[in-house]
Amino acid sequence: MTALEQLIEALKxxxxxxxxxxxxxxxxxxxxxxxxxxxxxxxxxxxxxxxRLCERCHTFSEAPVCEICSDTRRDASLLCVVETPADQxxxxxxxxxxxxxxxxxxxxxxxxxxxxQAIGAQQLLARAAEPxxxxxxxxxxxxxxxxxxxxxxxxxxxxRGIKATRxxxxxxVGSELEYVDLGTIAHALVDRR
Amino acid sequence: MTALEQLIEALKxxxxxxxxxxxxxxxxxxxxxxxxxxxxxxxxxxxxxxxRLCERCHTFSEAPVCEICSDTRRDASLLCVVETPADQxxxxxxxxxxxxxxxxxxxxxxxxxxxxQAIGAQQLLARAAEPxxxxxxxxxxxxxxxxxxxxxxxxxxxxRGIKATRxxxxxxVGSELEYVDLGTIAHALVDRR
Numbered sequence: 142m143t144a145l146e147q148l149i150e151a152l153k154x155x156x157x158x159x160x161x162x163x164x165x166x167x168x169x170x171x172x173x174x175x176x177x178x179x180x181x182x183x184x185x186x187x188x189x190x191x192x193r194l195c196e197r198c199h200t201f202s203e204a205p206v207c208e209i210c211s212d213t214r215r216d217a218s219l220l221c222v223v224e225t226p227a228d229q230x231x232x233x234x235x236x237x238x239x240x241x242x243x244x245x246x247x248x249x250x251x252x253x254x255x256x257x258q259a260i261g262a263q264q265l266l267a268r269a270a271e272p273x274x275x276x277x278x279x280x281x282x283x284x285x286x287x288x289x290x291x292x293x294x295x296x297x298x299x300x301r302g303i304k305a306t307r308x309x310x311x312x313x314v315g316s317e318l319e320y321v322d323l324g325t326i327a328h329a330l331v332d333r334r
Numbered sequence: 335m336t337a338l339e340q341l342i343e344a345l346k347x348x349x350x351x352x353x354x355x356x357x358x359x360x361x362x363x364x365x366x367x368x369x370x371x372x373x374x375x376x377x378x379x380x381x382x383x384x385x386r387l388c389e390r391c392h393t394f395s396e397a398p399v400c401e402i403c404s405d406t407r408r409d410a411s412l413l414c415v416v417e418t419p420a421d422q423x424x425x426x427x428x429x430x431x432x433x434x435x436x437x438x439x440x441x442x443x444x445x446x447x448x449x450x451q452a453i454g455a456q457q458l459l460a461r462a463a464e465p466x467x468x469x470x471x472x473x474x475x476x477x478x479x480x481x482x483x484x485x486x487x488x489x490x491x492x493x494r495g496i497k498a499t500r501x502x503x504x505x506x507v508g509s510e511l512e513y514v515d516l517g518t519i520a521h522a523l524v525d526r527r
Contacts, residue, residue: 184344
């Protein structure tokens with residue numbers, strides 16, 4: 142394979158990038174932006190070697206403990222459980238949560254061999270057992286696997302006497318009822334307040 | 335900026351990749367495919383330093399002269415002019431052209447300061463003047479700029495007594511007339527044979 146073919150093959154490892162997009166990216170970088178190619182190469186190598194997981198919450202961090210976990214002004218009584226660092230970043234951008242996070246290593250998926258062990262349930266139970274924690278908010282996805290994960294973790298937490306709640310299900314802000322799917326409407330009715 | 339933020343910024347230099355896609359790519363690579371991150375970094379760096387332009391046709395090549403230009407079995411009487419290495423690769427995949435290529439450095443775009451000099455017209459005229467060349471096929475894009483480029487280059491070639499032709503315009507293979515745009519139908523009528 143030539144260097145160009147190897148580059149196209151490598152770019153196909155990016156999520157959502159197939160043969161056509163990879164070709165377009167490779168041709169664009171080589172023809173118009175070689176500095177960009179070098180910048181991306183450098184940033185990838187740096188991130189792959191420098192970014193690790195926070196010892197406390199398991200999100201991405203360059204330090205042993207991430208910025209949020211190091212921030213003592215946050216509310217230690219609340220612990221929010223998410224599936225991925227990306228989910229944590231989305232919650233943090235909403236600006237509506239002041240507690241701490243715990244990032245799972247994915248979600249339960251028995252078919253893919255993702256057990257409660259593999260997603261870090263043991264570490265979560267240890268973290269949630271710290272005296273300061275009053276409530277664990279399960280913010281896994283509202284998919285079948287995310288719901289199953291929340292269910293299993295919720296049972297385990299409650300068995301240890303720890304209060305576990307789930308994010309509210311309902312109609313998204315800004316949407317017209319006519320276009321909302323029926324499952325969401327049914328849940329919004331059941332969970333009405 | 336953290337290494338993660340720098341990676342997201344760098345990935346946004348890829349064509350068609352905005353903030354959201356860049357985030358998704360960065361999170362995916364760091365969480366599931368660090369080997370992929372390193373492989374892409376390595377392939378980018380290698381391609382940026384090893385891939386240069388063929389001295390003869392100006393397509394991407396690792397050798398001073400590309401494989402096609404080095405292939406003496408091709409038809410030296412035909413020279414096909416394209417805008418980019420990607421266009422050349424598409425023509426080559428069609429398997430319907432056995433001559434040699436000349437890759438322009440883009441297309442005429444006076445507003446962006448792309449003059450005939452900048453796209454390599456001088457080198458094209460020198461290459462087309464070689465005794466073996468009987469016909470130059472102008473295969474620039476069928477956009478306003480591509481058409482203008484073909485027109486200017488065609489005039490210059492004919493002024494030097496070199497035969498210059500253009501790819502046929504018409505109805506794409508596999509399309510139903512009902513859904514073909516009117517400009518294409520008009521051209522297909524004029525160019526009927």
